[in-house]
Amino acid sequence: MTVPFRMTGGEVRLDRRPVLRGVDLTVEPGEVLAVMGPNGSGKSTLIRSLLGLIPLSAGRVELYGVPPARFRDWKRVGYVPQRLSVGGGVPATVREVVSSGRIARQSRFRPFSAADRRAVDRALDAVGMADRARDSAQELSGGQQQRVLIARALAGEPDVFVMDEPTAGVDAASQETLARTLREQVAQGRTVVLVAHELGPMEPLITRSVVLEDGRIAHEGAPPRPRGECARPGHDHVHPHAPAEEPHLLS
Amino acid sequence: MIELLSYDFLRRALIAAVLVGIAAPAVGTFIVQRRLALLGDGIGHIALTGVGLGLLTRTSPTILALVVSALGAVAIELLRVRTRTGGDVALALLFYGGLAGGVLFANLSGGSANLGSYLFGSISSVGTGDLYIIAGLAVAVIVILALFGRELFVLCQDEEVARASGLPVRFLSLLIAVTAALTVVVAMRAVGLLLVSALMVVPVAAAQQLTRGFRATIGLAVVVGVVASVGGLWVSVDADFAPGPTIVLLAMAVFLVAVGTGRLVRMRRTDVK
Numbered sequence A: 001m002t003v004p005f006r007m008t009g010g011e012v013r014l015d016r017r018p019v020l021r022g023v024d025l026t027v028e029p030g031e032v033l034a035v036m037g038p039n040g041s042g043k044s045t046l047i048r049s050l051l052g053l054i055p056l057s058a059g060r061v062e063l064y065g066v067p068p069a070r071f072r073d074w075k076r077v078g079y080v081p082q083r084l085s086v087g088g089g090v091p092a093t094v095r096e097v098v099s100s101g102r103i104a105r106q107s108r109f110r111p112f113s114a115a116d117r118r119a120v121d122r123a124l125d126a127v128g129m130a131d132r133a134r135d136s137a138q139e140l141s142g143g144q145q146q147r148v149l150i151a152r153a154l155a156g157e158p159d160v161f162v163m164d165e166p167t168a169g170v171d172a173a174s175q176e177t178l179a180r181t182l183r184e185q186v187a188q189g190r191t192v193v194l195v196a197h198e199l200g201p202m203e204p205l206i207t208r209s210v211v212l213e214d215g216r217i218a219h220e221g222a223p224p225r226p227r228g229e230c231a232r233p234g235h236d237h238v239h240p241h242a243p244a245e246e247p248h249l250l251s
Numbered sequence B: 001m002i003e004l005l006s007y008d009f010l011r012r013a014l015i016a017a018v019l020v021g022i023a024a025p026a027v028g029t030f031i032v033q034r035r036l037a038l039l040g041d042g043i044g045h046i047a048l049t050g051v052g053l054g055l056l057t058r059t060s061p062t063i064l065a066l067v068v069s070a071l072g073a074v075a076i077e078l079l080r081v082r083t084r085t086g087g088d089v090a091l092a093l094l095f096y097g098g099l100a101g102g103v104l105f106a107n108l109s110g111g112s113a114n115l116g117s118y119l120f121g122s123i124s125s126v127g128t129g130d131l132y133i134i135a136g137l138a139v140a141v142i143v144i145l146a147l148f149g150r151e152l153f154v155l156c157q158d159e160e161v162a163r164a165s166g167l168p169v170r171f172l173s174l175l176i177a178v179t180a181a182l183t184v185v186v187a188m189r190a191v192g193l194l195l196v197s198a199l200m201v202v203p204v205a206a207a208q209q210l211t212r213g214f215r216a217t218i219g220l221a222v223v224v225g226v227v228a229s230v231g232g233l234w235v236s237v238d239a240d241f242a243p244g245p246t247i248v249l250l251a252m253a254v255f256l257v258a259v260g261t262g263r264l265v266r267m268r269r270t271d272v273k
Helices: A043-050 A094-105 A114-126 A142-155 A172-187 A200-205 A226-231 B008-033 B039-056 B061-082 B087-109 B112-120 B128-157 B159-164 B169-191 B196-207 B214-239 B243-272
Strands: A005-014 A017-027 A032-036 A058-063 A077-080 A160-164 A191-195 A208-213 A216-221
Touching (some): A005 A043, A017 A216, A032 A043, A043 A191, A077 A142, A094 A114, A094 B128, A172 A200, B008 B128, B008 B169, B008 B214, B039 B112, B061 B112, B087 B112, B128 B169, B169 B196, B196 B243, B214 B243
Parallel strands (some): A160 A191
8 A cells, every 4th residue: 555655764954954854654544644843844844845845866756656747646635735835915716826726636728527526615614714715815814724724624625734934923722723623534534744843732643753953853652742852952932822933934 | 088089099098198107017917927127128229120110111110119129028038048147238238239239220210200200109090001000919919918918927037946737837938928029019109119118017016005916916006007098198198298208107107195094004914903
């Protein structure tokens, strides 16, 4: 059986600076993997290179047994980026953004179907944003925008979710919604890979965590308890109620 | 206005104005969303070399502008992808080269007096042949946007999400650049190459003051575009102004009104809350 992700000896260099150094990582189906570590340790680079969004300078990565460049089954993947791109100031409604999550399941010459619409409605309901569907996504709070991004991935009904800091700068209520949504997805056998500083209400869901330090996996196993992690030197502690704007150089 | 339509050249000008008013803001919405608001300017500069070549070889400046600006759009897109830093210098070189080449070729042809009509537009001198080209291109632009709109929306909003959705990112990037080039040629006769970008950007900037969604922005931007281009044509005929600048200034006026209205609407909304 092919696993969602397998990276062997993964190395990434950005502007000649090594960001990932020899990462071996396999993500099994049904796992909920938290990628943790201080700012600049390569967390975001790791998950983006799993998807082929950042090319490896050495090593190998496979999605369901296929290198990203030859992978075709993208409807199995739901990527949740760190934040909603404001897109040059052109507004988009919550429904428009969430509907775009169906793109990997659509063909060019077929109109938006009833099945597409139902999937979008379900995704909006799941994150509690159905009543905001006609509002401009850009005018929402950080936590609400994060819910919209997750709804976009949900709408595509993928097998694996890849989430880049879904909890950073997100209010407590949105974090609860997020955890509940993920719990339902995991119960249905979906796989989740997420980057997080703090697990918050998601902690009980996590089945495994890896801690990156300076581009290497420094710890692997059960999620580290917050106490120990926060006490680690160089750990950048981010509060969920803090503003989202923090310097994300390479995180 | 109605009696003016008995003149053939004004009928052609009016059709051209409507087509430009639809095509330029429709493409412009995607381009502004992609943060490439100045792409139209760049292509416009490059297109001038095509115009110059057309005058020099005594063939159609419109068709050569089309070929050269499509090639230029591809070059711009390739430069944008290949060079993470310093790309803007490479782009600048392309733009100045295009402008200088156009002026040089036009001078060599002895028809540099004609150049002004391409630089600043001369919608009332659009001939039947040009009108067919403009109409064909405008239809092509609209068909492309209708077929690829959903994919282009994802691409223009977040390129990484587009890639992680399995979209053909390189093809779509070239497609939107070439579509912009077609639009530049459509708008060239109406407002001129130096003001082409204004019709791609200003109606969008006006519309987004008042809308909450992407589709609504395209729709309203097209309305603003048609109102500005047809209204500008009318005013310019009536008052004997140059049509290109009149159209652009009218669009700008709509933008200012939209900014004011948008502020008022938002203030009301927050008051209600």
